[in-house]
Amino acid sequence: MTSGKTRVCGVMAYPVEHSMSPLMHNYFAERSGVDLAYVPFKVKPEAVGEAVGGAFALNVLGMNVTVPHKQAVMEHLVEIDEAALAIGAVNTLVRMEDGYKGYNTDAAGLLRTMKETGIQIKDQTCILLGAGGAAKAAAYVLAREGTKKVYLLNRNVERAEQLAKYMNGLFGREVLIPMALDRWNEIPEDGCLAVQSTSVGMHPNVDAAVIEDEAFYRKLSTAFDIVYTPMETRFMKLAAAAGAKTKNGLDMLLYQGVIAFELWNPDVTVSPETIDGARQLVMDFLAHKK
Numbered sequence: 674m675t676s677g678k679t680r681v682c683g684v685m686a687y688p689v690e691h692s693m694s695p696l697m698h699n700y701f702a703e704r705s706g707v708d709l710a711y712v713p714f715k716v717k718p719e720a721v722g723e724a725v726g727g728a729f730a731l732n733v734l735g736m737n738v739t740v741p742h743k744q745a746v747m748e749h750l751v752e753i754d755e756a757a758l759a760i761g762a763v764n765t766l767v768r769m770e771d772g773y774k775g776y777n778t779d780a781a782g783l784l785r786t787m788k789e790t791g792i793q794i795k796d797q798t799c800i801l802l803g804a805g806g807a808a809k810a811a812a813y814v815l816a817r818e819g820t821k822k823v824y825l826l827n828r829n830v831e832r833a834e835q836l837a838k839y840m841n842g843l844f845g846r847e848v849l850i851p852m853a854l855d856r857w858n859e860i861p862e863d864g865c866l867a868v869q870s871t872s873v874g875m876h877p878n879v880d881a882a883v884i885e886d887e888a889f890y891r892k893l894s895t896a897f898d899i900v901y902t903p904m905e906t907r908f909m910k911l912a913a914a915a916g917a918k919t920k921n922g923l924d925m926l927l928y929q930g931v932i933a934f935e936l937w938n939p940d941v942t943v944s945p946e947t948i949d950g951a952r953q954l955v956m957d958f959l960a961h962k963k
């Protein structure tokens with residue numbers, strides 16, 4: 674039930690119809706006893722500034738921002754959190770006195786998932802697959818959490834080189850080592866933590882993985898795929914067959930939501946039971962959609 678006191682949050686995207694955020698956040702609100710309604714906002718690229726201004730005028734408490742607005746929204750904010758600024762993408766807006774502050778809870782969600790899963794980053798040798806937006810957030814998290822080094826593998830090696838140059842400059846150490854995807858066999862170490870941050874293997878192309886060779890997967894102790902449709906990607910299957918621990922991106926999705934919800938409601942901690950309930954809700958939704 675909404676009333677005159679109900680706070681409004683939402684997600685702006687284009688398109689927005691596929692978003693699972695309304696499902697997730699309305700569940701968090703209900704289970705946490707917060708009087709909050711979360712709605713989808715379909716915002717065209719040319720209307721991002723107007724949408725942010727309009728949301729503020731309408732007393733909207735907070736927003737999620739997703740494709741294709743994560744960069745474009747940044748110039749319309751009064752403040753940007755350090756991590757979001759470094760990654761160059763904002764996915765959460767939090768209402769302040771005079772406008773919105775931008776955060777990147779995708780990165781925070783990845784870190785929280787790693788912590789909750791017992792995946793260690795510090796002093797680990799990592800392999801990051803991909804050099805797009807998702808990879809940038811992952812590279813930032815790995816570097817900031819003290820990874821020993823990250824082999825950054827991408828099909829387009831120039832893109833890997835650009836990302837490595839940027840992050841290495843930011844952290845003041847040669848933490849990212851860019852490589853072409855097909856040169857993975859030049860990585861000397863075993864026992865690596867791999868983060869798969871490309872869209873390869875995502876539904877409906879479930880039979881694809883960025884690297885097929887079994888020998889690659891024998892280098893891994895843990896394989897994290899940011900993809901969660903399907904729940905077990907081909908990348909995860911290959912890694913598991915080679916004896917690595919695997920994790921999909923579903924918890925990253927959940928935790929980016931939890932962290933955003935807690936930013937909007939600083940007095941609220943989303944309980945583990947509520948997070949479990951939301952995970953089931955999202956899994957049921959995905960199974961139903963299929």
Ligand code: ATR
Pocket residue numbers: 802803804805806807808827828829830832870871872873883
């Ligand atoms: P996102 O914001 O989701 O990360 P993106 O910025 O478009 O999306 O990045 C997509 C990533 O997936 C890139 O690393 C891309 O590799 P290229 O830079 O070489 O294009 C990678 N990718 C997409 N399709 C791929 C494929 N078939 N094989 C290998 N890599 C692929």
